[in-house]
Amino acid sequence: MNALPSPIILASASPRRREILSSLGVSFEVQPSGANEEGLRIEDHIEFVRAAALIKLESVLRGNERTGAFVLAADTIVCVDGLRLGKPVDDADALRMLELLAGREHVVRTAVALGRVGEGVLECRVVQTRVWFKPASHDELERYVAAGESHDKAGAYGVQGLAGGFVTRLDGSYTNVVGLPAAEVVGLFVDHGALGQWP
Numbered sequence: 001m002n003a004l005p006s007p008i009i010l011a012s013a014s015p016r017r018r019e020i021l022s023s024l025g026v027s028f029e030v031q032p033s034g035a036n037e038e039g040l041r042i043e044d045h046i047e048f049v050r051a052a053a054l055i056k057l058e059s060v061l062r063g064n065e066r067t068g069a070f071v072l073a074a075d076t077i078v079c080v081d082g083l084r085l086g087k088p089v090d091d092a093d094a095l096r097m098l099e100l101l102a103g104r105e106h107v108v109r110t111a112v113a114l115g116r117v118g119e120g121v122l123e124c125r126v127v128q129t130r131v132w133f134k135p136a137s138h139d140e141l142e143r144y145v146a147a148g149e150s151h152d153k154a155g156a157y158g159v160q161g162l163a164g165g166f167v168t169r170l171d172g173s174y175t176n177v178v179g180l181p182a183a184e185v186v187g188l189f190v191d192h193g194a195l196g197q198w199p
Contacts (some may be wrong), residue, residue: 003197004197007028007066007069007070008026008028008029008185009028009060009069009072010030010031010158011013011033011056011071012056013033014152015170016178018030020175020179023182026195031060031064033057034059035056037051037052040162045079048077049075049110049126050124050126053075053113053124054073054113054124057071057115057121058115061115061116068116068118069117072113072114073113073115074113074179076109076176077110077154078155079106080100080101080105082107087152087154087155087156091146091150095145095152097146098141098156099187101133101157102166103133103134103135103136105132105133105162106155107129107131108128108177109126109131110176110180110181111125112125112185112188123192125184127184128173129176129177129181131169132169143164149161150163154179158178
């Protein structure tokens with residue numbers, strides 16, 4: 001008899017990450033980490049997002065007794081002009097972020113970290129996508145924020161929603177901008193035996 005596959009746990013409450021994993025045909029459970037990366041004092045953007053994903057991963061690995069279960073954690077940041085944009089604290093903060101992005105190029109970075117209960121961290125990969133926004137007026141950006149899409153998203157926008165109307169060009173993984181780089185996640189799962197085969 002074939003052994004049942006080890007469960008996969010997504011250490012995130014993000015509905016976008018759940019949707020992307022589901023679209024890939026991956027069976028998983030959700031266990032948000034509750035870890036807070038706000039205290040990280042790391043200047044380098046790549047090292048920051050890597051550390052943030054690892055904090056989330058390790059928090060779920062520590063609190064789990066299901067030996068052999070795989071845990072996937074992720075963190076996304078938006079970088080422009082050397083600044084690192086996370087989730088906005090309120091509408092004014094969202095508007096500030098969007099005015100930085102309008103008419104400009106920025107970089108979306110997501111770290112995806114895979115671990116296994118009983119074994120610890122297996123690997124962490126950082127994926128980068130370059131995104132170009134068209135110029136937008138203050139009124140357009142205010143209306144976008146008022147629509148409510150900004151609240152829980154790095155950089156205060158969701159490319160899969162209304163903000164798709166701002167994006168003129170994208171270089172790299174589209175799903176990375178949504179919040180979880182699909183091809184790299186599948187690669188992690190296959191390389192470490194979380195998925196026997198895919199698709």
